[in-house]
Amino acid sequence: MASAHRVRFAPSPTGYLHIGGARTALFNYLYARRFGGTFILRIEDTDLERSTEASLKAILDGLKWLDIDWDEGPDKGGPFPPYFQTQRLDTYRQHIDQLIAAGKAYRCYCTQEELKERRAQAEKEGRTYKYEGTCRERKDAPEGRHHVIRFKMPSQEGSVSFDDLVLGKITKEYSDLDDWVMMRGDGIPLYNYGCVLDDHLMEITLVSRGQEHVNSTFPQLMLYQAFGWQPPQFAHLPLILGPDREKLSKRKHKEADVMLHKANGILPEALLNFVIRLGWSHGNDEVISRQQMVEWFDFKDVGSTSGVWNPDKLLWLNQHYLKTLPPADIARRLAPFLADKGHALPADDARLEHFVIAFRERAKTLEEMATMAVPYLLQGVTLDEKAAAKHLTADSLKLVRQVRDEVAAMPEWTVAGLDSVIKTVSEKAGVGMGKVAQPIRVAITGNTVSPGIGETLLLMGKDEALRRLDAALARG
Known part of the structure; x- marks a missing residue:
């Protein structure tokens, strides 16, 4: 027996998953989950010229990435197959014959x-043109002429x-509709x-679908x-407008593509x-x-005012x-972005999680986070000569040498342990931590800006950090 609440998302596979489609799918999915219903995915693929397998895959991939899972439909089956319109043509013909x-x-x-004229x-x-009903009572079938069903x-x-x-009661007169x-x-x-x-x-x-379907x-x-x-x-959902306050469209707005956001x-x-x-609030x-x-x-909390892309x-x-999801979870998702930049790290590489913790306060996307991490995965460093002249002096290099020997002897690198070494060396020299940390930072990163010094050393990794420290020491 079918569920008491049955809702569907019925995209046409003629392009990528549109943000508006994703919202429709999400609302239906949530309604089904909240009220113990069934969420159906049906593919309306009757636009034979534009429907493609690639578009179907793009839509399914988009839904899977968003974790909007359907109960019946492609890859799942269900009690009312098939879930592709092109596989249901006999059913449509039978019902047409009845009418x-x-x-x-x-x-x-x-x-x-004739219609154009x-x-x-x-x-x-x-x-306004309205079909006149020319063929309403026609009994003959003119030879050589194609027909449609009205x-x-x-x-x-x-x-x-x-x-x-969403919109309340809407009425239309029969006289406003044609055959x-x-x-x-x-x-x-x-x-x-x-x-x-x-x-x-x-x-x-x-x-539930967009307000453009009201008529x-x-x-x-x-x-x-x-x-x-x-x-x-x-339930007809409000429009989604682009930043320019025009309807979010595939043609005008790159933001309309769900998978572009993943990329x-x-x-x-x-x-x-x-x-x-974008259209619902709590x-x-x-x-x-x-x-x-x-x-x-719930659909009763959906507003009628268009949502604007921000x-x-x-x-x-x-x-x-x-910042709030588990670092290990974000690390897993960061790996492909680093791989795209030529730095494929094993899934269990501890540095992935270190990068997340170090950069999540500044990075707004995984792409930004990967860009921030790349310098720590390169071999060698290009020094900013102005920073090097200021911070890699003969006196400061003596402190760098002490730090280098201490950290090289550490059996395991941790942020706390590395920070402790910097602090001890600075106390023994009678200088502030910055006088030790900044020369180390310049030697490691090439400039004067990075996360905390212990974190910077850890991110670089022991072998590469020591190589860079040795290169800086060789200057003196």
């Missing part, structure tokens, strides 16, 4: 050229309404027809009425936290964990998660 037999749909033989004439006369709107006056969970095309002559269903059949047959109880809901409701089916609830070093936890706040909470999302989410907010959230 035609009942006088609720008909074959239309009007050509594209009529539309142009309507524009010339200053009116829905037959009721001829009497009336209206169709629905109570949207819309349900299926092409080749048996491929158009959106308004295919999604209604699938939603009904898969027992979907709530359909599509009315012909869909007429189809439910024609079949005598109970329609699901609807840029954004954590999925941060992206989900950012995306959920009081003034900004940082929201996955557990809290499941506990709090890159600074995303980076702030990302840094929050870099």
Whole structure:
């Protein structure tokens, strides 16, 4: 028996996973998880010219990276297969035949050229074109002409309404709707027809999607009425606007691509936290964990106002998660970014975690963190001559020599142990720690800026640190 709450995400595989699609998937997923429902992934692949395997993979990869897991659909199966529209064509044809037999749909033989002429004439006369119903009562099948299937709107006056969970009650008069095309002559269903059949047959109880689909809901409701089916609830989500306050689009905004954020070093936890706040809120909470999302989410708390993309907010959230998630977890995710820069480290290399701890207060992305770590993975160093002239003097190099001999003898390097050596050498010399730490820093990094000196030595690793200290000593 199907779950009481059944929701779906139904993307078209014609490109990457869009941020708006990811938010729709997230909202449906959270609703299902909160209320013990089922989350279905259905692939609407009837755009045969643009649908590709690469796009399908990109969408599935994006959902998996965000950890938005579906209960039924591709790779999972379920009680209402298949979950690809192109594998359901027989079902669409059978139901079309039912509607035609009942006088609720008909074959239309009007050509594209004829329709184009009529539309142009309507524009010339200053009116909105609406299909005239030319083929409504046609019984013959003109030879050599292709046909489409149109829905037959009721001829009497009336209206169709629905109570949207986000927008409230919305109504449209029958007279504002025309005999819309349900299926092409080749048996491929158009959106308004295919999604209604699938939603009904898969027992979907709530359909949530972007506000751009509001007007599509009315012909869909007429189809439910024609079949005598109970329609699901609807929730139309607010738009997401780019930083320029125009609708976030694949064509204009690089931010629209979910996987671009992965490549840029954004954590999925941060992206989900950012995306959920584009149209939904829980009081003034900004940082929201996955557990809290499941506990709090409901469509009744979704607003109708468009959400605006704020890159600074995303980076702030990302840094929050870099600082608060376990360092070992972040280290695992940092490794591929270092590998991309030519520094592949084994997964168990302790330096990965050291890099996380050292740089998470300053790095806003994994990409930035990797860039900060690279100098510590190189062999040799290029000294800033101004810094070297100031800090690598004959007197300071004597202190560097003492530190070098002490740390070389340490069986295990730790930040506390290395800091202790610097402190002891400075106390014996009667100088402040900076007088010892800064020459060491310049010798190790080539300049005067780095994390704490013990941390810097640890990040460099014993062998390379000693090589660099020896090179600095050789100057004197």
